[in-house]
Every structure is written in structure tokens, then in C-alpha cells.
Amino acid sequence: MRKTIPAVALLCAAMMITASCSKPVEKETETSASAASTTVSETTSVPETSETSGTTQATETTETTAAPSEFKISLSGKAADKTIVDKNSYYEGEDYVIYFEKDSTVYGDTASRIDSVMHDMEELYGMSYGNKEYAVNAEWKQLYGFGNLGQVNSSGDKIDIVICKDMSDGSIECCDSNAIFLFDSDFEPERDNYSILYHEFAHLLRLRQSPNLGKVLEEGIGSYTEDRMARSRGESAWDTIQYVSDDIHKIPYDDSVIVKDPEQEFRDNNIGDRADGQKEYQYGIRFIAFLVSEYGDGIVKTLSENACKYDYDSKDNDAIIKIIKESTSDDIFERFAKWLPKGWKAYSRDYFKYMEKKGLM
Numbered sequence: 632m633r634k635t636i637p638a639v640a641l642l643c644a645a646m647m648i649t650a651s652c653s654k655p656v657e658k659e660t661e662t663s664a665s666a667a668s669t670t671v672s673e674t675t676s677v678p679e680t681s682e683t684s685g686t687t688q689a690t691e692t693t694e695t696t697a698a699p700s701e702f703k704i705s706l707s708g709k710a711a712d713k714t715i716v717d718k719n720s721y722y723e724g725e726d727y728v729i730y731f732e733k734d735s736t737v738y739g740d741t742a743s744r745i746d747s748v749m750h751d752m753e754e755l756y757g758m759s760y761g762n763k764e765y766a767v768n769a770e771w772k773q774l775y776g777f778g779n780l781g782q783v784n785s786s787g788d789k790i791d792i793v794i795c796k797d798m799s800d801g802s803i804e805c806c807d808s809n810a811i812f813l814f815d816s817d818f819e820p821e822r823d824n825y826s827i828l829y830h831e832f833a834h835l836l837r838l839r840q841s842p843n844l845g846k847v848l849e850e851g852i853g854s855y856t857e858d859r860m861a862r863s864r865g866e867s868a869w870d871t872i873q874y875v876s877d878d879i880h881k882i883p884y885d886d887s888v889i890v891k892d893p894e895q896e897f898r899d900n901n902i903g904d905r906a907d908g909q910k911e912y913q914y915g916i917r918f919i920a921f922l923v924s925e926y927g928d929g930i931v932k933t934l935s936e937n938a939c940k941y942d943y944d945s946k947d948n949d950a951i952i953k954i955i956k957e958s959t960s961d962d963i964f965e966r967f968a969k970w971l972p973k974g975w976k977a978y979s980r981d982y983f984k985y986m987e988k989k990g991l992m
């Protein structure tokens with residue numbers, strides 16, 4: 632089973648310590664075999680714990696579907712109900728299919744967590760996952776060893792949510808316009824942490840509305856949404872600590888590069904290499920925080936709608952900047968540079984206050 636980052640993935644979570652994600656790629660173009668597969672042992676799995684007898688279980692169904700029913704599972708809705716699946720399995724929801732990699736841990740509340748996150752995202756941005764116009768049904772199943780489930784959602788009519796066993800090998804969660812790749816550990820109830828779900832599902836929602844807006848805007852939206860929603864739920868927001876600083880907490884990113892030439896810095900980061908300090912995330916979260924503070928949450932929808940007017944790709948800086956200015960103002964980058972020193976300081980201060988109040992630091 633694959634354990635490297637899927638080459639079909641467009642956008643990823645940002646984790647400084649595991650910057651091993653393949654560079655985000657253009658949609659529709661990437662079916663590279665570079666996502667090497669590694670074999671997992673064929674030992675039969677047994678339930679990890681005996682916490683409960685009401686575990687998720689494989690059930691025979693008689694539904695009239697071409698999908699192999701022996702791989703279909705049901706979910707109890709309870710986090711405490713967990714089991715390990717001994718074969719690639721799937722759960723079918725109304726709008727999505729969840730695939731569980733062989734040997735991964737399945738939590739009974741997986742679908743209800745996803746429902747909750749998707750609902751929150753649609754509410755926040757006023758956009759719908761039901762918009763399929765820009766959804767690309769990538770050929771990932773054979774590539775990543777889910778061949779036994781090839782008939783499931785073969786039309787791509789539903790969203791594919793892929794949950795793999797977390798091997799803690801530096802792989803990170805990813806997303807494209809019709810699929811999300813997550814780890815089973817993302818659903819551990821003791822983590823009390825929806826952050827990663829918000830990040831990836833924000834990507835998914837955005838990518839279904841228009842062509843890709845480029846990695847600065849897309850990762851900005853993912854990272855900003857993750858921080859905001861984690862905090863709104865009263866949970867830890869540790870991922871954000873790599874973007875904020877104060878007199879005590881320092882990060883290896885100097886905001887003055889933005890202040891000096893905000894538009895050029897945007898251009899450079901949009902086509903730059905993620906390995907170079909993940910600047911697209913640094914710039915992106917600041918820029919989205921600024922845009923939301925100026926224009927409200929609706930700015931994400933406005934950007935999406937304006938993007939639909941153009942035929943461009945995610946590295947076409949001229950087109951993306953045109954979309955941004957059309958959605959805001961011609962002097963938006965100058966305004967951003969003016970806002971940044973105080974604006975980001977205030978954002979950082981709020982973050983640290985929150986984390987301290989939660990007893991997290």
C-alpha cells in the first residue's frame with residue numbers, strides 16, 4: 632500500500648517537521664508513478680482493543696450496486712467504537728465514500744465528524760460541496776492499492792475520502808478537487824483536534840468552486856480556516872504556531888520581505904518551492920487573515936466566482952493577481968503591506984492568548 636504522498640494530490644497540510652510532501656501539482660495532469668508503493672505485511676489484523684463490542688463491522692449488504700458488498704462497512708456513530716479493518720473497506724455516505732486502508736483503525740464516528748466539518752465549511756464560506764463543475768475524478772485507486780474497490784464510486788459522482796494507516800513516516804494529509812487523503816490517527820478521539828480536517832476540507836470546498844487559485848491563496852485559505860475553526864471549537868491549534876510570533880516565540884520567517892514588495896513576494900511564493908521555508912503558507916495565512924478582516928468571510932466566495940471567468944493555471948501569476956484585484960481593489964497589495972506589521976502582531980497576540988488560556992502553553 633502506498634505510504635508516500637499521493638502524486639495526484641494538489642494541496643497539503645503544512646508541517647514544518649515533515650516537509651516531505653511532493654510539490655503541489657496541477658490538476659488533471661498528474662498520474663505519475665512516482666508515488667511508490669510499499670508492501671504491508673499480510674498478517675491478519677485483530678481489533679486493537681476490546682473497549683466495546685459495538686465496533687464498526689464489515690456487513691454483507693444486498694444493495695443493487697456493482698460495488699463489492701463484502702468490503703462495505705457500517706459505522707456506529709460512536710467514537711469509542713473502533714476496530715481495525717483486515718482488508719481495504721469502504722463506507723458509503725450520501726455525498727461521499729470513505730475508504731479505509733487495510734490495517735487502518737476505523738472509529739465509529741468517522742462519518743459524523745466529517746459531516747460536522749463539511750457543514751461548518753459550507754456555513755462559513757457560503758459555498759457548496761455539491762458544486763462538481765471543477766471536481767476531477769483522479770485515478771488513484773489502482774495506483775495506491777485500492778484496486779478491490781475500483782467499482783466503488785467509479786463515476787466520481789461522490790467525494791472520495793481516503794483514510795490510511797498512519798505509519799508516522801513523514802507522509803502528510805493531502806487533497807485534490809474530488810478526494811482527500813487522511814490518516815486514521817486524525818480521528819483519534821483523544822486528540823481532540825479537528826484542525827487537519829478543517830484544513831483539508833477547506834481545500835476541497837474551494838477547489839470545487841473554480842480553477843485552482845494558486846498555492847499562496849489555497850494554502851492561505853487552508854491554514855487560516857484550520858486555525859480559526861480549531862479555535863472556534865475550543866480545541867488546540869498547534870499547527871498555527873509555525874506562522875505566529877511575539878517577543879518570546881520566534882519563527883524563521885521575516886515579514887519584512889512582504890512589506891518591501893508585497894506583490895512580487897506573492898508572485899515568488901506562488902511559483903516557489905515548498906521546501907524553501909513553506910513561504911506560500913506563511914504569506915498565505917497572513918494574506919487571507921487580512922482579506923477576511925477587510926472583506927469578511929465572503930471574500931473566499933468572491934475570489935472563487937471571479938476565478939471562474941478566466942482560463943488559467945495555478946502558476947499564472949498575472950491571472951491570479953487580476954482575480955485578486957478584481958475581487959478587492961487595485962491597491963490591495965499595498966494595503967496588505969500597510970496592515971501587516973500591526974495586523975499580524977494582533978493576530979499573533981490573539982493566538983498566544985488563546986493557547987495560554989487553554990493551558991496549552
Ligand SMILES: [Zn+2]
Pocket residue numbers: 642643644645830834849850853854
Ligand atoms: Zn494545505
